[in-house]
Amino acid sequence: xxxxxxxxxxxxxxxxxxxxxxxxxxxxxxxxxxxxxxxxxxxxxxxxxxxxxxxxxxxxxxxxxxxxxxxxxxxxxxxxxxxxxxxxxxxxxxxxxxxxxxxxxxxxxxxxxxxxxxxxxxxxxxxxxxxxxxxxxxxxxxxxxxxxxxxxxxxxxxxxxxxxxxxxxxxxxxxxxxxxxxxxxxxxxxxxxxxxxxxxxxxxxxxxxxxxxxxxxxxxxxxxxxxxxxxxxxxxxxxxxxxxxxxxxxxxxxxxxxxxxxxxxxxxxxxxxxxxxxxxxxxxxxxxxxxxxxxxxxxxxxxxxxxxxxxxxxxxxxxxxxxxxxxxxxxx
Amino acid sequence: xxxxxxxxxxxxxxxxxxxxxxxxxxxxxxxxxxxxxxxxxxxxxxxxxxxxxxxxxxxxxxxxxxxxxxxxxxxxxxxxxxxxxxxxxxxxxxxxxxxxxxxxxxxxxxxxxxxxxxxxxxxxxxxxxxxxxxxxxxxxxxxxxxxxxxxxxxxxxxxxxxxxxxxxxxxxxxxxxxxxxxxxxxxxxxxxxxxxxxxxxxxxxxxxxxxxxxxxxxxxxxxxxxxxxxxxxxxxxxxxxxxxxxxxxxxxxxxxxxxxxxxxxxxxxxxxxxxxxxxxxxxxxxxxxxxxxxxxxxxxxxxxxxxxxxxxxxxxxxxxxxxxxxxxxxxxxxxxxx
Ligand SMILES: Nc1ncnc2c1ncn2[C@@H]1O[C@H](COP(=O)(O)OP(=O)(O)O)[C@@H](O)[C@H]1O
Ligand SMILES: Nc1ncnc2c1ncn2[C@@H]1O[C@H](COP(=O)(O)OP(=O)(O)O)[C@@H](O)[C@H]1O
Ligand SMILES: [Mg+2]
Ligand SMILES: [Mg+2]
Numbered sequence: 001x002x003x004x005x006x007x008x009x010x011x012x013x014x015x016x017x018x019x020x021x022x023x024x025x026x027x028x029x030x031x032x033x034x035x036x037x038x039x040x041x042x043x044x045x046x047x048x049x050x051x052x053x054x055x056x057x058x059x060x061x062x063x064x065x066x067x068x069x070x071x072x073x074x075x076x077x078x079x080x081x082x083x084x085x086x087x088x089x090x091x092x093x094x095x096x097x098x099x100x101x102x103x104x105x106x107x108x109x110x111x112x113x114x115x116x117x118x119x120x121x122x123x124x125x126x127x128x129x130x131x132x133x134x135x136x137x138x139x140x141x142x143x144x145x146x147x148x149x150x151x152x153x154x155x156x157x158x159x160x161x162x163x164x165x166x167x168x169x170x171x172x173x174x175x176x177x178x179x180x181x182x183x184x185x186x187x188x189x190x191x192x193x194x195x196x197x198x199x200x201x202x203x204x205x206x207x208x209x210x211x212x213x214x215x216x217x218x219x220x221x222x223x224x225x226x227x228x229x230x231x232x233x234x235x236x237x238x239x240x241x242x243x244x245x246x247x248x249x250x251x252x253x254x255x256x257x258x259x260x261x262x263x264x265x266x267x268x269x270x271x272x273x274x275x276x277x278x279x280x281x282x283x284x285x286x287x288x289x290x291x292x293x294x295x296x297x298x299x300x301x302x303x304x305x306x307x308x309x310x311x312x313x314x315x316x317x318x319x320x321x322x323x324x325x326x327x328x329x330x331x332x
Numbered sequence: 333x334x335x336x337x338x339x340x341x342x343x344x345x346x347x348x349x350x351x352x353x354x355x356x357x358x359x360x361x362x363x364x365x366x367x368x369x370x371x372x373x374x375x376x377x378x379x380x381x382x383x384x385x386x387x388x389x390x391x392x393x394x395x396x397x398x399x400x401x402x403x404x405x406x407x408x409x410x411x412x413x414x415x416x417x418x419x420x421x422x423x424x425x426x427x428x429x430x431x432x433x434x435x436x437x438x439x440x441x442x443x444x445x446x447x448x449x450x451x452x453x454x455x456x457x458x459x460x461x462x463x464x465x466x467x468x469x470x471x472x473x474x475x476x477x478x479x480x481x482x483x484x485x486x487x488x489x490x491x492x493x494x495x496x497x498x499x500x501x502x503x504x505x506x507x508x509x510x511x512x513x514x515x516x517x518x519x520x521x522x523x524x525x526x527x528x529x530x531x532x533x534x535x536x537x538x539x540x541x542x543x544x545x546x547x548x549x550x551x552x553x554x555x556x557x558x559x560x561x562x563x564x565x566x567x568x569x570x571x572x573x574x575x576x577x578x579x580x581x582x583x584x585x586x587x588x589x590x591x592x593x594x595x596x597x598x599x600x601x602x603x604x605x606x607x608x609x610x611x612x613x614x615x616x617x618x619x620x621x622x623x624x625x626x627x628x629x630x631x632x633x634x635x636x637x638x639x640x641x642x643x644x645x646x647x648x649x650x651x652x653x654x655x656x657x658x659x660x661x662x663x664x665x666x667x668x669x670x
Contacts, residue, residue: 219600262561
């Protein structure tokens with residue numbers, strides 16, 4: 001099966017001007033998203049996941065933020081060069097987004113169905129009556145009980161899980177090509193998280209929607225994703241298919257992260273592996289590899305030269321940014 | 333009389349918060365039954381995990397056990413003493429034995445105090461109240477050794493909380509909780525706000541301290557993998573009730589209560605192969621409000637196996653065997669197998 005590339009991010013850099021100096025939030029990030037694929041972007045808080053996602057849709061506020069370099073190709077068009085009008089049509093209609101906290105993206109004084117219907121009318125030009133019917137149908141689809149009655153509720157009358165389901169309904173109402181989900185279940189309890197992940201999974205399969213799943217939770221990645229990029233200090237340090245990442249991780253950070261998670265079936269007598277120290281300040285990044293100060297395998301070169309992304313055996317979709325893996329990199 | 337092995341014994345604990353309506357003349361418009369008849373005990377050196385989804389009453393249970401929240405009914409015995417019957421002065425002394433560590437290392441530390449003073453504060457207060465006798469010099473020595481033991485560089489004693497990372501702030505909270513030499517630590521989501529690489533550092537620290545100091549833990553978390561790892565026994569809460577309790581291995585291998593089973597099956601597995609193979613139980617709907625008084629099992633409206641009886645009677649915890657209790661009518665008659 002030839003995999004069609006739907007989004008191609010290349011050399012993305014985003015920085016923030018702060019009192020203390022320039023924060024290099026996204027530092028030369030590149031990845032491709034294929035049609036129908038769910039791609040995970042995983043990393044600990046502050047590593048640049050959300051800023052990457054905001055940059056793709058030109059949602060970085062200036063000042064203090066600025067996209068300083070890179071291209072984001074969608075349908076052969078560079079989104080970063082699009083006019084504000086063009087990008088607005090793309091947002092919502094072609095590339096939809098859901099966030100961790102749905103309350104901030106729902107209007108508290110507008111009824112739930114009206115908010116869903118507005119999205120439908122804006123992008124699909126439906127009549128008010130049709131849009132209401134479709135909104136209720138969507139509410140049923142995402143498992144809101146008594147959808148006809150609940151459609152008249154306001155956001156605060158919905159629980160966190162229900163609000164997130166509404167966001168998904170709105171995001172998917174226009175059959176977007178791409179859904180970007182930024183920590184969509186982080187604020188939710190596990191049984192509700194399971195509901196939400198199931199909905200995203202089913203809907204994306206039915207509509208062949210590509211999904212970028214941003215999360216700090218490797219469990220969510222394992223459950224949802226086909227491929228994954230691991231981010232650290234604004235960079236992608238490893239990219240792999242889901243099985244490669246979990247069963248043959250290469251980057252010392254990825255390995256450390258995987259070993260740090262208590263496994264539900266792990267013997268409690270064992271010590272957990274942990275990574276020493278904490279992630280670096282994105283203002284005073286070390287000159288070499290950003291992980292070097294915490295890395296137990298650090299070599300001399302790591303301290304002064306930042307490793308490029310080595311592709312393993314020439315496979316562009318399997319890369320590791322670590323000097324330890326320079327040799328596995330196929331030359332030519 | 334009492335089993336001397338038991339450090340903490342909680343019997344039929346209830347905590348109901350009034351819902352007040354009206355601005356000037358407050359009238360009671362009902363009750364939030366945050367904790368509604370919870371019983372458990374913890375043996376010396378054991379760590380009991382309390383799990384359940386947000387709002388099920390874990391923190392309220394913790395605060396009430398720590399005597400920081402009044403109970404509506406029920407008893408808390410510490411080393412066989414009924415804490416509701418002792419004088420405030422005795423309680424102050426007793427408090428040295430159980431200390432609490434909170435989830436949020438950002439809000440639980442006084443931002444205007446230096447780390448060293450935060451850790452030393454309980455010692456100083458108890459010395460001032462003449463409950464313990466300790467010299468100024470000894471306080472400093474003790475603080476330095478606590479900091480060292482909890483992995484805080486001694487040079488950081490003069491720094492303020494905002495100058496520390498989340499993990500380090502949690503270390504300050506732990507060092508402070510240890511200052512009075514407690515027998516039991518009540519840890520309310522101590523690692524929930526931390527990233528995994530930091531979370532494992534703190535879990536390892538707590539585990540080492542437990543062994544070294546022979547500590548007993550009441551450990552609260554919503555992350556089942558964390559609790560499963562840290563605790564020897566687990567109690568599962570739902571809507572103010574304990575629905576199942578067993579040793580960690582048993583609970584993981586043979587969860588019995590329909591809620592426990594759904595909860596475990598909902599945990600994302602960091603293992604794609606098992607994740608693909610597994611059959612998940614997806615619960616419908618949300619947890620109901622704890623303010624609605626109703627008959628029946630607290631889990632009845634989401635339970636895939638609900639029966640007529642569950643809607644009228646409330647099941648109580650009964651023994652499956654000596655280490656495994658469940659509150660569910662499916663397992664009511666002894667010898668019944670699933
Ligand atoms: N508006 C802003 N001003 C200054 N720094 C910011 C701003 N937004 C994000 N950052 C910084 O950019 C980095 C990446 O943030 P983010 O992408 O939100 O991380 P995460 O991976 O947790 O989503 C962080 O160090 C953060 O402090
Ligand atoms: N001080 C309080 N006043 C009123 N209601 C409270 C108070 N503290 C907790 N509650 C309510 O009691 C229930 C249990 O809360 P809590 O013990 O914090 O749950 P958990 O820690 O399991 O998330 C919730 O419905 C919560 O809103
Ligand atoms: Mg984020
Ligand atoms: Mg709590």
